[in-house]
Amino acid sequence: MTVLVTGGAGFIGSNFVLDWLAQSDETVVNLDALTYAGNRRNLAALDGDARHVFVHGDVVDRALLDRLLAEHRPRAIVHFAAESHVDRSIHGPGAFMKTNVEGTFTLLEAARAHWSALEADAKSAFRFHHVSTDEVYGSLAADAPAFTETHPYEPNSPYSASKAASDHLVRAWHHTYGLPVLTSNCSNNYGPFHFPEKLIPLMIVNALAGKPLPIYGDGQQVRDWLYVGDHCSAIRAVLARGRVGETYNIGGWNEQTNKQIVHQVCALLDELRPSAEGPYARLITHVTDRPGHDRRYAIDARKIERELGWRPAETFASGIRKTVQWYLEHGDWVADVLSGGYRDWVATNYNAR
Ligand code: NAD
Ligand code: TYD
Numbered sequence: 001m002t003v004l005v006t007g008g009a010g011f012i013g014s015n016f017v018l019d020w021l022a023q024s025d026e027t028v029v030n031l032d033a034l035t036y037a038g039n040r041r042n043l044a045a046l047d048g049d050a051r052h053v054f055v056h057g058d059v060v061d062r063a064l065l066d067r068l069l070a071e072h073r074p075r076a077i078v079h080f081a082a083e084s085h086v087d088r089s090i091h092g093p094g095a096f097m098k099t100n101v102e103g104t105f106t107l108l109e110a111a112r113a114h115w116s117a118l119e120a121d122a123k124s125a126f127r128f129h130h131v132s133t134d135e136v137y138g139s140l141a142a143d144a145p146a147f148t149e150t151h152p153y154e155p156n157s158p159y160s161a162s163k164a165a166s167d168h169l170v171r172a173w174h175h176t177y178g179l180p181v182l183t184s185n186c187s188n189n190y191g192p193f194h195f196p197e198k199l200i201p202l203m204i205v206n207a208l209a210g211k212p213l214p215i216y217g218d219g220q221q222v223r224d225w226l227y228v229g230d231h232c233s234a235i236r237a238v239l240a241r242g243r244v245g246e247t248y249n250i251g252g253w254n255e256q257t258n259k260q261i262v263h264q265v266c267a268l269l270d271e272l273r274p275s276a277e278g279p280y281a282r283l284i285t286h287v288t289d290r291p292g293h294d295r296r297y298a299i300d301a302r303k304i305e306r307e308l309g310w311r312p313a314e315t316f317a318s319g320i321r322k323t324v325q326w327y328l329e330h331g332d333w334v335a336d337v338l339s340g341g342y343r344d345w346v347a348t349n350y351n352a353r
Contacts, residue, residue: 002027004074006059006107007081009034011194012131012228014042016080017052019232027051029072031065033058033099036341037084041333042193059103065110076127076239077111079104082166085197086135086159087349090291093158100162101169104130108173115179129239130170130183134224134249135160137185139294146224146298149185149247156292167247174245182242184235186250187299191228191319192326195337197345199223199258200320203265204327205334207280208273213266214350217289219259222296226252227319230312237310248308251299254316264316268324287353 003020007013008030017028027050032038034056046052053072057064059081081103083089083096108128115126137147138154155164173179194201203213234250242248266280304310314322327334 002029002072002074004029004031004068004072004077006031006079008032009038009040009042010080012189012231013080014193015191015228016232016235017043018045019229021046021051025051027053029053029055029068029074031055031057031068032081037195039337041336060098060106062106062110065107069110069114075125076129078129078131078235078239079107080131086157087290089157089159091348096158096162101165104166104169108169112173112177112179126180127239128179128181129235130181131235132167132183132185133160133163134185134187134297134299136164136167140296140298142296146300147249148300149249149303156294180244182238182244183247184238184250185247186231187224187226187252187297189226189228189231191323200261200265200323201327203262204324207266207269207283210277212285213262213283214285214287214353215258215262216287217293219286220257221293222255222257224251224298225254225256225316226250226312227314230314234304234310237308241308248304249299249301250304251301252312253301255298264320265324268321272324273328
């Protein structure tokens, strides 16, 4: 048996592929365009492992998708490939429409053609799992209940609008064509291989380099943080036992303000790699806010717990400690991703703030 994973060289996708092959011998065909966010190094532990077939290619390439599906006949597709960073979507939304909307459409059409031609047993067992975000639901007031699966879609950024569009396509392909889809909407992840354009790895990397820790606006925005390994176990649960056509919210029951997050990262670094210059929190700098910045996200993850028995294994304290330790032990990985185009992004996003 084989599964096709898209975007498996990115942050969550590479954690998913590594976890999958640590727990199963089922082959993974990993299709990734290796954008700035994709990194073959994340998968170095699988070099020479015949259970991992890496394919460098684009999800908008229909001919390639048809060829891969015909050749490998996967029993499932797990779709991670996306442009994923809100700030980049503000500076350049085009790539988000291309990959997140057109890419998901192209993958759905290729999956539909493949699935339609399967024999009855394989057809009913086939799954298309779409990995999405809580950001499609928009922003919550401070005292509002957390997002449930029936919360209205109110995306506010080009990123979340493109993910919302892709969720709607997935839903429509199920209702119209009967494609056996599953959708999961997850809160903010953190953990190993997280690209340092996102809050937590950026703060770790900047602090270690003695650079400013840029907090947008007042830093009172709230996110619900989940360790990436817990997201991977939730996806495995949904894929194995989720009801076709359903959506499942995935979250860590861990709402915190950005300021709280940054202070915890600084405190851990003070403990594990103290700086001769003094506490890392001295580097915190408030910068101009993100346009349209969503104030609060929070996930009500009771459905996946009730139906599939999933709960996160890590607390934030255990997950953030593992994460900081991972970055301290992987300076070579950090140095590699900080080279080249990363510097251009830092200039684009921070120089004018
Ligand atoms: P990422 O940006 O780290 O990785 C995305 C991967 O997709 C990269 O390897 C990139 O090379 C690949 N890719 C991009 N465009 C492609 C294309 N056209 N064809 C093939 N591959 C392409 O993203 P991530 O944080 O790992 O997120 C993965 C998925 O999870 C995304 O769909 C995202 O919306 C969703 N998600 C992320 C979070 C989070 O906190 N990071 C939370 C919830 C949901
Ligand atoms: P991010 O990691 O980009 O995830 P998302 O926008 O998808 O939630 O940002 C998390 C929060 O941290 C968000 O409220 C924006 C904020 N933030 C900063 O304050 N400073 C930064 O340099 C970055 C990248 C994010």
